[in-house]
Amino acid sequence: MKKAILVGINRYKGNKLKIYMDELAALADTLNIETTARFTQDITQATAPYRIGRGKVEEISTHIQNNPVDLVLFNDELTSSQIRNLEEIFNIPVVDRTLLILDIFSKRAKTKEAMLQVEVAHLKYLLPRLKSMTASFERQQGGIGSRGPGEKKIELSRRKIESDIVRKEKQLKQIVTIRQTNRRYRQKSPIKTVAIVGYTNAGKSTLMNTLLASSKTTDDHTVNVKDQLFATLETTSRRIELNNSKPFILTDTIGFISNLPHDLIDSFKSTLEEIKEADLLLHVIDFSNPDYLEQITTTQSVLKQLDADHIETLYVFNKIDLTEETLPHGFNPAVKVSLKNQKNIDSLIDTLTNLLSQNDKTITYKIPYSAGEVINVLNEHSHIIETTHDNDGTIIKARVSSAIRHNYKQYEI
Numbered sequence: 001m002k003k004a005i006l007v008g009i010n011r012y013k014g015n016k017l018k019i020y021m022d023e024l025a026a027l028a029d030t031l032n033i034e035t036t037a038r039f040t041q042d043i044t045q046a047t048a049p050y051r052i053g054r055g056k057v058e059e060i061s062t063h064i065q066n067n068p069v070d071l072v073l074f075n076d077e078l079t080s081s082q083i084r085n086l087e088e089i090f091n092i093p094v095v096d097r098t099l100l101i102l103d104i105f106s107k108r109a110k111t112k113e114a115m116l117q118v119e120v121a122h123l124k125y126l127l128p129r130l131k132s133m134t135a136s137f138e139r140q141q142g143g144i145g146s147r148g149p150g151e152k153k154i155e156l157s158r159r160k161i162e163s164d165i166v167r168k169e170k171q172l173k174q175i176v177t178i179r180q181t182n183r184r185y186r187q188k189s190p191i192k193t194v195a196i197v198g199y200t201n202a203g204k205s206t207l208m209n210t211l212l213a214s215s216k217t218t219d220d221h222t223v224n225v226k227d228q229l230f231a232t233l234e235t236t237s238r239r240i241e242l243n244n245s246k247p248f249i250l251t252d253t254i255g256f257i258s259n260l261p262h263d264l265i266d267s268f269k270s271t272l273e274e275i276k277e278a279d280l281l282l283h284v285i286d287f288s289n290p291d292y293l294e295q296i297t298t299t300q301s302v303l304k305q306l307d308a309d310h311i312e313t314l315y316v317f318n319k320i321d322l323t324e325e326t327l328p329h330g331f332n333p334a335v336k337v338s339l340k341n342q343k344n345i346d347s348l349i350d351t352l353t354n355l356l357s358q359n360d361k362t363i364t365y366k367i368p369y370s371a372g373e374v375i376n377v378l379n380e381h382s383h384i385i386e387t388t389h390d391n392d393g394t395i396i397k398a399r400v401s402s403a404i405r406h407n408y409k410q411y412e413i
């Protein structure tokens, strides 16, 4: 197991730095890296050339000389020259939070799309940092002063990376177009969609599996659940049919984390687009985590970046088997559950189905006998209140969704 020390700069109010440092340690842990020491420093502004003060650099350097350490993990994003300067002194690799998250993502990505998304984000991270990498490589070769070949090398690899980004983004676009066509097909269909969102490790995939288990439909392939940050990196959609409710599509996707690298959100935007188009969001919260309020805020801010902050949201406070907390104010509607112990699942399902149908309206249609397929759709996706027949068609009174209202306006009477 590799050993790492953590370095963090306190630029925050309250105990935020500790929260971030704990999270950095958890991120390292998912890569089998053990954290052996932490160094923090209060700094009001970023300082070149080391990001941290010289005194702190000395302190860390002494620690590295006297203890077995393989890696220095920085909570803050570093510039190329800061990485270079620090590595020169420490003589071991220096990795910032962004690169660590990118590393986890690249190890976890399984689908072609997720892999491409991570690769693009990785290349975009590398691009502005190329210079220092080539420069330190050159120093290793003992070529100080020999600028010419070095710059040529930088130019070459820069051009290669840039063309790689273009090529991979093009491949991604093709995959996305195919998925969007599928989604557009679904959009026209009257079936509603529900997306599960939340901080990583909150229990999103567990919720997906819980609802799958309660579903009457036979499509019951469960999704992967693990006590690990970023266990899920792809988007999975399943058709769910609960008692007393019309079928809907449920989507499980990537969890969020504070300081999620911007390029990563950008690259994963296509995956996360499903969220934007949902009729309802299930925001899962690890209620047993002392930082749960902070995690809600982070999730909300990523939702905002994704343009999904206006969607009706049910807050699912999970893991109540581990906490006695009472529900905080300001999060409505909300349910408290233990997905693991199957506690309060009925109430969750009731609230969910009520929310899904709350905007439905009672409409009366007259469907000509020549348009029998409309009756099938109404039967499957609306609550029929009354059916009668007359000479030129079937008269149906039903509670219908806005999608159905939109599709069948011409039959309203």
Ligand SMILES: Nc1nc2c(ncn2[C@@H]2O[C@H](COP(=O)(O)OP(=O)(O)OP(=O)(O)O)[C@@H](O)[C@H]2O)c(=O)[nH]1
Residues within 6 Å of the ligand: 198, 199, 200, 201, 202, 203, 204, 205, 206, 207, 224, 225, 226, 227, 228, 229, 230, 231, 232, 233, 253, 254, 255, 256, 318, 319, 320, 321, 322, 337, 338, 339, 340, 341
């Ligand atoms: N104690 C307890 N643990 C739970 C509960 N629900 C889920 N977990 C555990 O929490 C861990 C994370 O669950 P997941 O469903 O994988 O979480 P996720 O939100 O999908 O996580 P990522 O995909 O990594 O973002 C797993 O070890 C679950 O078994 C619960 O109600 N109580």
Ligand SMILES: [Mg+2]
Residues within 6 Å of the ligand: 204, 205, 206, 224, 225, 231, 232, 253
């Ligand atoms: Mg998951």
